[in-house]
Amino acid sequence: MAKADISVKILRFQPEKDKKPHWQVYAIAVDDESTILDVLNEIHWQHDGTLAYRRSCRSSICGSCAMKVNGRNVLACETPIHRFGSKLKIEPLSGFNIIKDLVVDLEPFFEKLKRIKPYLILDKPLPDKEYVQSPEQLEQIGESTLCILCAACSAACPSSWPNQDYLGPAALLKAYRFIFDSRDDGADDRLEIVNDKNGIWRCHTIFNCMEACPKKIKITEYLSRLKVKVVENSL
Amino acid sequence: MKTDEARNYHKIDAVIVGAGLAGLRAALEVAKSGLSAAVISKVYPTRSHSGGAQGGIAAALANVSEDSLEAHMFDTIKGSDYLADQNIVEKFVNEALKTVYEFEHMGVPFSRTADGRINQRPFGGHSAPRACFAQDITGHVLLHTLYEQCLKHNVFFFNEFQVLSLLIENDLSRGLVAWDIRNGGLHIFHARAVLLATGGYGRAFKVTSNAHANTGDGVGLVLEAGLPLEDMEFVQFHPTGLYKHGILLSEAARGEGAYIINDQGERFMKTYAAAKMELAPRDVVSRAEQTEINGGRGIGGKDYVYLDLRHLGQKKILERLPQIYDLALNYLKVDAVKEPVPIQPTAHYSMGGIAANMNTEVIKDARGTMVKGLYTAGESSCLSLHGANRLGTNSLQDAATFGRIAGMRMSAFCRENGYSDLPASPLEKAQAKIDHLWQKEGQEKHAAIREDLQVNMTKLMGVFRNQDDMLKMQAVIKELQERYQKVTVDDHGMVFNLDLIEALELENLLSFSEVIVESALARKESRGAHFRTDFPKRDDAQWLKHTLAWRRNGKIVLDFSKEVVIYPQYQPQERKY
């Protein structure tokens, strides 16, 4: 492991001091195998304790540390610095209000999730054991259940930027996940909720969400399937 | 729930600290019973570290081969090196099936057998394929499903709040005080019942699979409140931590047939557990690995061995173990289909924790005297279900099952008991903690103290322990605790002050680490995850008992009078795999 000298430019915003976000540059030396999170920890622990960011699991499953690095939405914990060279530019996710530094306000994001009724809705009686679901039926929703709600997709979505009311890719993917679950009986409810200009129809198949997704979920494809389902249902 | 915004005061039936599997399951139970439940979590609920669990959740469904509750019970007891309380284990296995079916009815996307039932895979120490799984993201899907159910049942969430003090007077819990991370400021939560489901304490170690959040806050708060911790010396080291990072590579890999090999390319587990090989329990495999490494048979003589998945083939790896594949690729640039993955033992799970009885009620002494209205479940608790060593996939089951039981008990308690008065100045203790860190004259940095703690804990309190090392650690902790008195933080802002939170967490880390060391020093035997090279044998005559530890007048006081509950049919015997 060798040391690497890097320059890290971070968009800082201290709400109690700053009127507007501004750039701050840190020149530090880190191991060349470091991740972006290692770099932030190094700065926070050794150079500037006032830097704020979210992080927890370090293993790309909790979704805390989504941020923009050199223009791309990534999870800081799983992204090695060598992907970007010796100059890093780190910003909070776009499209959200900044609380402080790299910490953005995710309340609207989680609020939208609630709106699509993100839970199994059942009309049928509960079986004694499990519901039977074939591997093929599971396959329909399998990949969509991998979503870690990191918000990288919504932050990358041009339809989301100007319109705070748009449900956004994450909530819509969650709607897909339940509507296409063979056990669920709540499809009609949810289809009506997403069948709105601020619902699924704000999606213009831009594919940014898919590119930004750290879990490589084919979000755009699932949203397209959702569109077909909505139309089938309303015809 | 009633909130007085001017005073930051919230009055609520049940307050649950921690939004992992145990906390959410309890909150759901309380909310379903028609009472108000609030979950306080320092991260958004879906960021909780239950989501990091990969391999599965144990239940003897017998979907893919014969299995029985008795077998699950025996495996758990044997895995615990006979330190588990067998009445707890019995309750646990009896509830396990219900817990899994409930999850399925909530919509958890379990992987399926060809005929559409929940699929199960083998796991270390289990005598049958008992791990119900969803690929290798089982904890993640359970956590998200539970969170969604909580939204459905209108559980209140206080996300990004750090609990700073428990309000307990005369053995009666009255609520707690928490710091609002996002906006700054202290909030009082006045509750009939409080659940501590704050998870594990792996962050005391440098090499760990645990999240940044796993700083054992609940464990630290209980110690501060003068209540006992149990069996804290038992820290599980997971054999397949990603080299250098410590990140978990699920035991599911070995469940699916992966090998562990040394520098000579041999499956060395044949020397240590000829029958079970790689699927021996974690304490056994971690010791075997460490022995190989210490004997110079690590890869290139270094401090790691290989986890070899290559013979499983690309299809199986990508279908069953996609997360493991991605982790190896992202963090070590290793393509697990083509190359073996470097691994080392990593601090993973805390068998010890807040002492509680089989109803998850927190106790204050070896006789089991209860602290009314205070509960604990999940990894922060010690009931004791896992004894000296936990079996893989029993933790998710533990968190969910005893989370549900905690929820039921809390609901019952709330219906029978009103709100107790708050102490005279409830904010005092919490405010003092904040003030202490914002003092101007300090010069110590929390990061430096934490680094010293973690590095030494990994070096001196690891897979193999001995008296000399532990005495050294004892001295290190004393020194660090003194340094902590002079700690200060750079950030004096109210809004999202990460600096402050990390310094507050460090106080807990230092506090319970002392208990780990004192308990381990006192227990002069080797049992489960606690292995002493100076006392390499299990000693049932002397040590078949639990460790209780209190902090009294700044010193750790130990008590070994709490007996292990043993049934006649499961008498301790030699543990071979």
Added chain:
Amino acid sequence: MEKNFKQTSRSGSMAWLLQRISAVILFVLLLFHFIVYHFLTQSRSVDYLQVMKRAQSWWFPLLQFMFLLTALYHGLNGVWSVLEDYTTSKFWRLVWYSLLLTVGTILLFVGTLTIIKLYTLKIA
């Protein structure tokens, strides 16, 4: 049923479906256009008489008119859906919508006029 988020007046499902249908029609028409112009032409050099003969057949104006309609709908509907993304005020939406409608009407008029003119033109 209650939709507890800021709802719009129209669902958008028909607009989406019509956009897809018009796209399919456009594709078929384009294919037809290619075949007619590039493969069914008898000689290498296209002369005035040939073109005018085709322009005054019974099917050609019909096809051109369909082309005009679908292309206009598809294009303007696309622009409208983008504009809707970026304008949220009712006033500006109305302004843009009226503008698109006006432009559409003018183009339709001009286009239709051209088709009729071609059809009725005396071949010398």
